[in-house]
Amino acid sequence: MGITKEWLWRELFLTNIKDVFEKRHHYIKSPLQIHGRAQVVKGSKTRNARRHNGFKGVFFMILCAPLSLPAGTLPKPMSDVAELENFVIQDCGSCHGLALKGGLGPPLRPENLDHLPEAAIAAIIREGIPGTAMPPWKPLLTPADIEWISHQLKTGKLVSP
Amino acid sequence: MLWITRCAKRVFLLSFLAMLVSGCQVFSGSEETGDGLMGTGDLGLIIERATGSLLVVNTTSHSVINRIEGLGDLSHASVVYSRDARYGFVFGRDGGLTKVDLLTQSIVGRVIQSGNSIGGAISQDGRYVAVSNYEPGGVKVFDSKTLELVADIPATYTRQNGETAQSKTVGLVDAPGNRFVFSLFDAGEIWILDMPDGAENSKPEVTRFDAGKAPYDSMITPDGRFYIAGLFGEDGLSMLDLWDTDAGVNEILPNYGKGEQQLPVYKMPHLEGWTVADGRAFVPAVGHHQVLVADMNDWSLVDKIPVQGQPVFVMASPDNRRIWVSFAHPKNDVVQVIDSQTRKIIRTLEPGKAVLHMEFTPRGEEVWVSSRDSNRVTVYNTHTLEPVAELEAQKPSGIFFTSRAHVLGL
Numbered sequence: 001m002g003i004t005k006e007w008l009w010r011e012l013f014l015t016n017i018k019d020v021f022e023k024r025h026h027y028i029k030s031p032l033q034i035h036g037r038a039q040v041v042k043g044s045k046t047r048n049a050r051r052h053n054g055f056k057g058v059f060f061m062i063l064c065a066p067l068s069l070p071a072g073t074l075p076k077p078m079s080d081v082a083e084l085e086n087f088v089i090q091d092c093g094s095c096h097g098l099a100l101k102g103g104l105g106p107p108l109r110p111e112n113l114d115h116l117p118e119a120a121i122a123a124i125i126r127e128g129i130p131g132t133a134m135p136p137w138k139p140l141l142t143p144a145d146i147e148w149i150s151h152q153l154k155t156g157k158l159v160s161p
Numbered sequence: 162m163l164w165i166t167r168c169a170k171r172v173f174l175l176s177f178l179a180m181l182v183s184g185c186q187v188f189s190g191s192e193e194t195g196d197g198l199m200g201t202g203d204l205g206l207i208i209e210r211a212t213g214s215l216l217v218v219n220t221t222s223h224s225v226i227n228r229i230e231g232l233g234d235l236s237h238a239s240v241v242y243s244r245d246a247r248y249g250f251v252f253g254r255d256g257g258l259t260k261v262d263l264l265t266q267s268i269v270g271r272v273i274q275s276g277n278s279i280g281g282a283i284s285q286d287g288r289y290v291a292v293s294n295y296e297p298g299g300v301k302v303f304d305s306k307t308l309e310l311v312a313d314i315p316a317t318y319t320r321q322n323g324e325t326a327q328s329k330t331v332g333l334v335d336a337p338g339n340r341f342v343f344s345l346f347d348a349g350e351i352w353i354l355d356m357p358d359g360a361e362n363s364k365p366e367v368t369r370f371d372a373g374k375a376p377y378d379s380m381i382t383p384d385g386r387f388y389i390a391g392l393f394g395e396d397g398l399s400m401l402d403l404w405d406t407d408a409g410v411n412e413i414l415p416n417y418g419k420g421e422q423q424l425p426v427y428k429m430p431h432l433e434g435w436t437v438a439d440g441r442a443f444v445p446a447v448g449h450h451q452v453l454v455a456d457m458n459d460w461s462l463v464d465k466i467p468v469q470g471q472p473v474f475v476m477a478s479p480d481n482r483r484i485w486v487s488f489a490h491p492k493n494d495v496v497q498v499i500d501s502q503t504r505k506i507i508r509t510l511e512p513g514k515a516v517l518h519m520e521f522t523p524r525g526e527e528v529w530v531s532s533r534d535s536n537r538v539t540v541y542n543t544h545t546l547e548p549v550a551e552l553e554a555q556k557p558s559g560i561f562f563t564s565r566a567h568v569l570g571l
Contacts, residue, residue, distance in 0.1 A: 089211075090515070090533060090556070091490050094428055097254055098211060098236035102277055103295065104329070104346075104377075104429070128425060133377075133393060135425030140491055 081148075088149055088158055095133065100159050104133055110156035121150040201246045201263050205520070205562035207531065207538060208238045208251075209555045215251065216554055217266045220522045220529070220562060223540055223550040227266035233257040233273075239280045239433075239559055242566035243305060244287030249561070250305070252281040258292055260308060263563070270308045274301050282335040285569070289356055291333055291341045298327035300343055300354065302365065312356075312365045318348035332379025332390055332432070334570045336403055344376035344390045344399075351376070351390060351401055351410055372399040372410045377447075380432040381570035389413070391432050393447060396423075400460065413460035414444075414453060423448035428489035430473050433571070438481035438501035445472035445486075452486060454504060466504055468497050474518065477501065478543050479525030487516050487530075496530060498546060508546050512539040517557070523564035531557035 089098055095105040106112065113121060125146050128136035137146065152158050204226070207216040214230040232238075234255035241250050248269070251259045256275035261268050276296035283290050289311060291302045299315035316328040328347035336342050341354040351372045357363035374394025381388050390399040397415040402408060430445035437443075441463060442455045452475050454464035470492030476485050484499040493515050498508045513532025521528045527549065531538050533556050540550040565571040 086534065091427070093236055097234065097277070099234055099255075101234070101255070103237060103254060103279070133426070133429065135427055137425075139425065140427075 084145060084148065085152075085158060088152065092149075100153075108153050109159055110154060113154055116154075118147075118150045118154050121153060122146050125149060199264060201563050202523070203563075204263050205529075205560060206240050206249050206251070206261070206263070207529075207552075207554055207557050207561075208235050208240075208559040210235045210238065210533070210558040211556040213253075214555070215249075215261065216552075216557075217263055218552065220527070223552065225552060225554075229261055229266055229268060231268060232259050232261075232271075235558070237279060237558075240561040240565075241281060241283040241290065241571070242561075242563050243283070244566060246563040246566035248305075249563075250281065250283065250290050252278055252292055254278065256294065256296075258290070258303065258308065272303070272308050274303070274310070279329075279331060280333055282333045282341055282570075284335050284341065284356055285337055285339045289339075291335075291343075291354070293330040293333035293343055295329040298329050298345070298347070300330055300333060300341065302341070302354075302356065312354075314352075314354060314365065314367060316345050316348065316352070318345060318350065331377060334379065334381045334388065335385075336381060336388065337385040337569065340403075342379075342381065342388045342401070342403070344372060344379050346375055346377060346393075349374050349376065349394070351379075351388065351399065353403075353406070368406070370401060370406075370410045372401075373397055373412055377429050378432045382437065383569060385569040389432070389444075391430060391444065391447065393426075393429070396447070398444065411460075414455055414462050417446060417453055417462055417465070421449060424450070424471065426471065426489070427491070428471070428473055428493075430471070430475075430489075433474070436475050436477040436484055438477045438484065441501075443475050443477065443484050443499075443501070445475045447471075452484070452499065464504055466499060466506070468499075468506065469495060469509065476519055476521070478521055478528065479523075483507070483543065485519050485528060487519055490515070493517075494532075510541065510546065512541075512548075513537055518559045520560035520562055523562065529560050531560055533557060 095103050096108050097103045100108040126136060126138045128134045203219055203221045205218050205220060207218055209216060213232045213235050214228050215232060216228055217226045219226055232251055233253050236254040238251055238253050247263055249261045249263060251261060256273050256278045258272050258274050259268055260270035274292060275294040278292050278294045281290060281292040283305060288305055289302050290305045291300055293300055301310060302312040303309060304311055316330050317325050318328050319325055328345035330343050331346050333341060333343040339356045344351050349372055351370045353368045355366040357365060372390060373392040375392060376390035376399055377393040379388060379390040386404055388401045388403060392398060396417045397412045399410045400413045401410050426448045430447060440457055442457055444453050446453050450468055450470055452466040452468055452472055453462060456463045468486055470488035472486050473489050474487040481501055484501055486497045494511060496510045496512060496516055497506050500507050512530040513535030515533040516530060517533050518531045519528055525543055528541050528543050529538055536553060536555055538552045538554050538557050539548050542549050
């Protein structure tokens with residue numbers, strides 16, 4: 001995938017936050033403290049132990065902060081929102097119906113997606129379902145687009161009553 | 162009397178707005194024939210898929226006569242015409258079967274006959290209209306005059322695990338002998354439905370054939386002899402010779418994609434509009450940027466024409482001189498024109514964003530192309546390949562002219 005802003009954010013900042021909350025290392029008081037510690041603490045040579053990132057790391061993170069916030073808040077799709085909405089209704093709608101009531105593909109209204117968490121919906125959109133007519137959309141949609149679509153489908157924002 | 166003022170206000174407002182916006186259509190009402198009568202031979206219907214409405218158009222004047230509303234969910238809608246070319250039977254996604262009168266531009270009959278339907282056909286004698294349904298899977302047949310249900314054929318089959326289920330039906334066409342032929346997507350079968358000949362107690366009869374994996378759409382040759390189903394589950398097509406049904410279904414163009422990586426299919430090709438030109442058949446490949454060419458004598462693969470995207474519609478102009486190809490998302494802003502003799506692409510046209518359908522005028526001097534996201538239909542001269550007119554339409558999809566009333570299989 002490469003070193004993207006999102007990756008840096010996740011690997012550096014989130015890691016630090018996680019360390020603090022889990023109180024993994026006693027010497028870490030705050031995620032932004034200036035000094036780091038190069039060696040792992042004795043007894044924590046597990047795969048979860050990681051180097052705490054000091055000032056250099058933090059500065060770098062802030063510099064490279066992605067424009068969108070990571071998971072937890074609704075990601076802003078890369079494409080134009082109106083275009084994406086049109087895409088879901090018209091192009092997904094070609095198989096799933098313009099009102100998402102189904103066709104060649106199953107209905108996608110919120111009541112039909114009850115049993116699927118958003119992450120599962122996103123995975124289906126991304127990877128498709130081999131052996132069926134549902135293709136993988138990852139070559140055409142960015143992860144942010146897919147997350148946005150999954151959220152809209154799950155919450156029923158794209159269907160009129 | 163209030164309705165007169167209201168009507169007048171609307172007409173005034175409409176013409177005022179029409180004047181303001183350049184290049185738009187003013188509804189022209191009936192054609193100026195002097196005697197107030199109108200023929201339907203040069204009329205057609207354009208589906209406006211998002212608003213559940215139809216545009217009644219005139220191909221001679223390149224104009225919109227009127228809009229008909231209230232057709233429900235037209236996400237994937239198609240039309241067949243009555244024998245007298247006066248009525249259109251619109252098959253809507255929500256299972257709606259609507260009969261519209263082109264002369265009065267109104268709905269004269271409507272029935273919601275299933276939960277989800279994909280298309281339909283009219284019988285050879287024009288008495289029956291059949292609808293191919295996804296939910297519940299099967300075919301229902303109605304009287305074309307009254308829309309009364311005449312037959313209900315559930316597409317039951319046995320799954321591998323022994324359960325019985327009803328399959329989605331696709332590729333429904335009419336065939337000589339007052340028959341209907343259709344395919345079962347989930348079951349991988351082709352069925353022939355013989356309609357009763359009007360004698361007392363005669364019932365519709367069904368004959369079943371095993372076909373290839375997941376037939377997704379079908380076509381029938383203009384003479385009604387060969388029924389060909391495109392397969393989604395394998396590279397190849399299933400063919401049934403209606404002159405020799407004892408031979409069963411044969412696979413043609415097997416392994417056409419062999420050795421090539423199949424691309425994800427973002428829109429199923431549509432096999433309507435059998436394309437025969439120069440003794441060869443042209444069909445869209447599934448999951449490849451190709452149009453396949455088969456020799457009609459032995460059904461061998463003669464050529465693969467590389468095109469700019471995955472083809473959806475591959476249609477020959479009525480003179481068979483050129484093949485027009487439309488494409489699937491995402492490369493669906495263009496149409497490519499192939500010369501049927503040289504099999505080379507001679508032009509790439511840009512009618513607008515998201516080209517969905519193409520329809521030739523009865524003798525083929527022009528072709529109408531719908532661009533969904535540009536909200537317009539562009540008319541091209543098929544000889545010069547230049548645009549000659551544009552009509553506004555809201556999210557237009559299918560375009561169907563009345564000339565279909567007199568063609569087998571359409």
